[in-house]
Amino acid sequence: MEENEKIKLGISIGDLNGIGCEVALKTFEDSRMLDFCTPVFFASNKTISFQMKELELDIKYNGVQEASKALDGKINVVNVWKEVPKVQFGEGTKESGDYAIKSLRAAVESLKKGEIDVLVTAPINKNNIQAEDFKFPGHTDYLAQELGGESLMFMVTDDLKVGLLTDHVAVKDAPAAINAILIRTKVRTIEKSLQMDFGIRRPKVALLGINPHSGDNGVIGKEDEEVLKPVIREMYDAGHLVFGPYAADSFFGSDAYKNFDAVLAAYHDQGLIPFKTLSFGKGVNFTAGLSKVRTSPDHGTAYEIAGKGKADHSSFKEAVFMAIQIFRNRKEYVELTENALQKQKIRR
Template sequence: MQEDVKIKLGISIGDLNGIGCEVVLKTFEDSRMLDFCTPVIFASNKTIGFQQKQLNLNIKYNGVQEASKAIDGKVNVVNVWKEVPNVKFGEATEEGGKYALKSLRAAVDALKKDDIDALVTAPVNKNNIQTEDFRFPGHTDFLEQELEGESLMFMVTEGLKVGLLTDHLAVKDVSSAINPILIRSKVRTIEKSLRMDFGIRAPKVALLGINPHSGDNGVIGKEDDEVLRPVIEEMANARHLVFGPYSADSFFGSDNYKNFDAILAAYHDQGLIPFKTLSFGKGVNFTAGLSKVRTSPDHGTAYEIAGQGKADHSSFREAVFTAISIVENRREYLELTENPLKPQRARR
């Protein structure tokens, strides 16, 4: 591939009543971003024009009918719909979910056809996006259905990476959902991602305990001793650099996390509360394990500030840079692994 061909970055616009459009537009208000990628927003010219006017932004954009027609050096908008949606900033409406889903489906279709190289998703409302044919608790599960591979919710920054054994699952169902097959699968997925997507040759992974104090030798639950420990020991014997289970309450506060390339948490809040506490505004949600690259910011629709021009676009911008980096890392990884004996040009 020629070095002057920029990565085409697809963007689903999220809930129009939230801050999705705002963080997208603020990110590309800086024209220097066009040096790194060619953005392709899945919405409509009228929708983007309306949002710009409401938010007092001024970004020149190029309307196209399909992502394959996107032009380098410009912010491109694929016209997914012709009508003008009724935007009610700060409200969770059925219409807001309808157009978020239209944007997402169009973007994923372009991703599957290789019309875009990666996807960055703006936040959706998990309730109003539900339809008869869309019954998913979030982007991750939908993307696993649409793309090849086994998904892993992977929250990443430069110095902290947290994956989840279970993601959008009720706490009461967590322990019964964790079994040896799931643990092995998630560990292998996180190891492969660290190698392929982040260039870490020998990744070290820590697993957090399911119960408080990792069960305290069975006093507070037997799952850690009966499910987690045997699999960790088995994988360690097979030369995987896997360690644990660690008591989650002290793991992050003691800075133990810095000794590992990634941490695998048992459930959503166990991993995301410390991650967002340490990295909020810089964190990125990456769907690892799939054939295509998808990232998103580490926040939601933020209805309480929608339409007011107050949204911080730092996390969305990080999601853009992370997607670009992962695409480049994957391309280099594939070159190295497909042609292991071929001399490689040194990185500049």
């Protein structure tokens, strides 16, 4: 990437029957956004034209056959398909799921080739994306397979960052899925992300308890005593600034989270309910630990308002800015690391 070249930001359009296209298009309706990046939508000219007509948006775009041909200063649309998909706003159809995956696959392939620098994914429906060749509970697991690394679902704002030990796992299965190896892996992943992606040199991480009141010393479940506490103690003794487990019911309401750079929740709703309560519309879902940068808004397909022009694009816009900033932070981190290594070699 040339020094003066804008970051190419890929967009997978998500479920065509949801609000994905709407929030993405509204974000770039403001032409000033083109000063920050070159957007590349993975869909088709006809699909984007249809969405704009239905949503009464008037945005000029440039159709291309591949992302490498995208033009700076323009909204670009890669023609992934030629046919015109049937759009039924508000309904989770098999067809809309199929096209969501077509868009995602094309965008990820382009990301792997280096044709785009970062990826922002619009919301999908986890039910209608299931197919013989796509059996993933969501974006995170698919991206982990395609992009490599130790993935971590990381919900972030400037002031609050919440990662998950287990993400799209049934509540009844979460405790059994948490073991020493998983905890160590997620802690290291979140620490590395805080350093590389957010510029925090010595991150402090809090872990939330698995059971109510972190088990009350084994009275309400033994997982906290037997699994979490020993690993936290071991990692702290090894120099990691990791603390807990903290009782989840009072941790956010008491503002205890403000004493840490990030929080690791034991399971999905334990982390996402307080995060979305405190940050809805400003939050970003970032997949940390991957070789490439991927973000998404902190909401779903919102079928109930799809096609009505009512969707708030704030979170998608934040996801765009977050992807750009993380990409820059990573580049700076790599440069600083390489310079430090070079200086060490010279001293020797």
